[in-house]
Amino acid sequence: NRGAFGVAAALLGGALVVALAYPLAALVTFTSPAAILSNATDPAVLRTLYLSVYAPLLATLLAFVLGVPLALLLRRGFRGQAVVAALVDLPLVVPHSVAGLAVLLAFGSGHAFPTVPVLGAMPGLVLALAFVSAPYMVNGAREGFEAVDENVERAARSLGANRVETFRRVTLPLALRGLVSGAVLSWARAVSEYGAVAVVAYNVSFFYPPAGERVQGMFGSVFVVRQLDVNFESAVSVAVLLLCVCVVVFLAVR
Amino acid sequence: NRGAFGVAAALLGGALVVALAYPLAALVTFTSPAAILSNATDPAVLRTLYLSVYAPLLATLLAFVLGVPLALLLRRGFRGQAVVAALVDLPLVVPHSVAGLAVLLAFGSGHAFPTVPVLGAMPGLVLALAFVSAPYMVNGAREGFEAVDENVERAARSLGANRVETFRRVTLPLALRGLVSGAVLSWARAVSEYGAVAVVAYNVSFFYPPAGERVQGMFGSVFVVRQLDVNFESAVSVAVLLLCVCVVVFLAVR
Amino acid sequence: MTLDVDVTGTFTDADEAFTVTADLTVERGETLVVLGPSGSGKSLLLELVAGFHDADGHVRLDGVDLVDAPPEERGTGMVFQNYALFEHMTVAENVAFGARYHENPRDADDVLDALGVADLAERSPDTLSGGESQRVALARALAVRPDVFLLDEPLSALDAPTRDALRRVLLDVLDGETAVYVTHDRTTARALGDRVAVMHGGELQQVGTPDEIFERPGSAFVARFTGANVLTRDSLPDAVTARLPAGERVVVRPEHVTLDPASADAGESGVLSAAVERVVREDAAYRVTVALDDAGTRLDAFAAEPPGGERVSVSFAAGALHVPRDRAKPEEGEAEV
């Protein structure tokens, strides 16, 4: 009995493990490491990789600055909290291209910030990325804060630390894991984004330190798709490089 | 002191709430409900909506059948569990278009299933959706199972229920919330997908019950983008309709 | 410091409001134990005194009202059931945490040494046993020389022998300190309390010395909660109850019930006959449960030796019977648990 149950579970579960692992293996083994490295020296690919890491970083920074205070408020509780918590989770279920369209309609020319270029520009890219990735930051921070035992903070207060000192010396260090994990997930989500970027801004001009000047570059996830019909092997190479960046960061957090 | 701290948090947090709510509001109010409804009667739009709900449903079903046993195994624990758990979470950080490319390389013509059409076909669409959404199913189910107190199951065993009966009468009912929430999140994630679909299969032929025959249709998130340059208002209408479907399901779970 | 508390606080949880109200004074150097069942509001009262919730009324320390002061300005030292140590610091850092906020803190090593845990100084809190954790938590509070110690069931999470050992430590530490100590355990209350306040349903039922609370409970609830027998007046013969004041219930502590071998005295004035139902050995004596012949009422008695036969004579020490002056809500919470 135990046997039948266990074997069935192992077979079905194993199938899923294979189904998840096999595509990534197929991708990584499609081309040789040498080919990937030679593609990686192409200046356009390097600019793309830089943009794919840098723009999500800006988006995460934005999400961090705005999201950590929100997580604190959500933990403390306030009237209408349920509505705000639902709103924070909403981008998780909005179709990606719809999210892009929404950001475009909200912040595009003539809308919220008339003087900020959005369509096809860096601010638009960062805004779109922040929109889809902020929930990860807020939820990670919130879980981090909620894992801090209230009595531990009370002990600190009772020992003479005021609200700010208690936050700095007790709450923040204890919630740090949650904050970091939220930030990394938020960053990874931004790197992954394709739909919203494809709608709002995938080819943008940005300052590229190695060149010492502003250059034009394409966001990685879009570059992969655009390149498919042009140079399949180059597309795969960029895909593998992007995957490696994400996996390294992902493993670093776990 | 408390004041300054609170006001700063409220301002920053409030800014994020606005930044998340405003784009969705801008999208919904861009066009009139009447225009949306009139677009919704377009047969092509209806087919798109049907496909956007139906294909994710199939992907979720696949993820459910394979994912629930895997969640059970992960909860029970086994050698190499950490590796499998990491692998399950991996699709969460794989860039969406990279995921599509990986699925294409793994299951496309001449690969894993030589006789199953993948590129531009329904099986490919479902596989791509399942790849990106399975982690939500597995993690939801796993959380559901892990929330079941081990002693409650032990009590059932001690009262005479065997492993299967205990699962059916105790574990499953108590984990149901987690299973349902995992399935819905998985479905919502599949509906949202754009990148992988755009790479693997966005225009597919499928059986459409209202017409009683196979038709050609486009996946919603892709339809929105393709339609942007053709008919902006129709694109927005489909976006709003897709958003509504997702929001309704999302609110139903909470 | 003298602590003078007269506060009311209302807490809402899942749309149910619960009000805690208390009026009491803790004299300088006195330990007041707040005794009550789970859900009686005793921990919330402590949190009101510590300043973690908005409260109406006053919390005066040597006459200075602190009811609107933040927790860090109240000079309290708190100890919690779950220890609440700072997991990201060593034991020594935990104990030294409050030093910078106080003019004359105690040295961390000295305090740890005094509590017998000097060797733990460089350990991380998550490597400590329950008893060790609580000693460190106590050391941390001691280090800031608080005006008032507030202790929220510090022994409840510990196993019995550790609890006994730490109770002795607390007796030493709290000697001469002003303290409010919350517990559900009557033995701890009697051991540590200079005075005891019994709480139930968010209100104080009775405040007094341990002897007053245990020997002269103000209500049937207090009597039951402190381990006394609560009998109906009808279950005792008139000869026994004749001189008692009016009241439906009669309270007698098991240590004031005397059991003798069954004899012809039975039926005599003030001597009842009863059947032995159960004998259980406790620490210092046997707890004997007997059923009175006439009414079938059960009561407990302590005896140095187990009764010889199945039948005994029951008598009460002079002045042992007490009629509680039941307060407003006599029946509430009296149900057997």
Add this chain to the structure above:
Amino acid sequence: MTLDVDVTGTFTDADEAFTVTADLTVERGETLVVLGPSGSGKSLLLELVAGFHDADGHVRLDGVDLVDAPPEERGTGMVFQNYALFEHMTVAENVAFGARYHENPRDADDVLDALGVADLAERSPDTLSGGESQRVALARALAVRPDVFLLDEPLSALDAPTRDALRRVLLDVLDGETAVYVTHDRTTARALGDRVAVMHGGELQQVGTPDEIFERPGSAFVARFTGANVLTRDSLPDAVTARLPAGERVVVRPEHVTLDPASADAGESGVLSAAVERVVREDAAYRVTVALDDAGTRLDAFAAEPPGGERVSVSFAAGALHVPRDRAKPEEGEAEV
């Protein structure tokens, strides 16, 4: 049913292996209490008997070895500290859960009635108090007429008065049943145990009747854990220890220590003089801690009345002193907690 256990199980947590091994017999109708501190492996032993882990050795019920049988075929009825009720069922459904797997189950309503909680039948478990939950858990186990009751600290999560009330219920329920009862509380062990097994570090230290365990502890650990004074032989005068068997430690229970007003007897054979350090009222008596003059050794005594002065004479009842035959690892776990 007679339960005959001789098992070894190894548990690995965070790369640390912990082995639990026990050899004991529970006679038909007998309650065996496994007494030990947190982390001693007593709960793991119960889980080995219940069949939740792989074990080497045998678990025989009336001679039939069940060591490889799944839990549902072992005929056990388990009660847990955290109640472990089925939250998705009503109380009545909880109690009726096992009926379909047994030929002659008890009626759910009858069992609930017998435990005084018939009125809870249609309630959801999450609306119950701790005491109510544990009565329901007990009813659920009772309903299947188990061959052996296995109880894992069923009273530990309850507050003191609820614990006392439920301990009385357990005395009735377990009367005549074969049961293994795990606890860290010596009072519960003495009240409920026909025999007591003391566990420490995954091994049984001593198995015996409560009197044997409490009066004749086999090791200093058992003595301390059961509340006895453990003294070094040197701290007592030769006149007192002369007739004792060889051994470094001398054990005496506080109830066998007699305190008398300080007198000229001091210095006489067998009478020691001491200073009173602390007097604490417990349920049945005063616990008096004294420091012996010569060695400064502290020991506890029970007294019906608090001592009159600061100095007392200490004497021991005949046969009260006991030298434990310490087992293999005498020092381990003896550190003060």
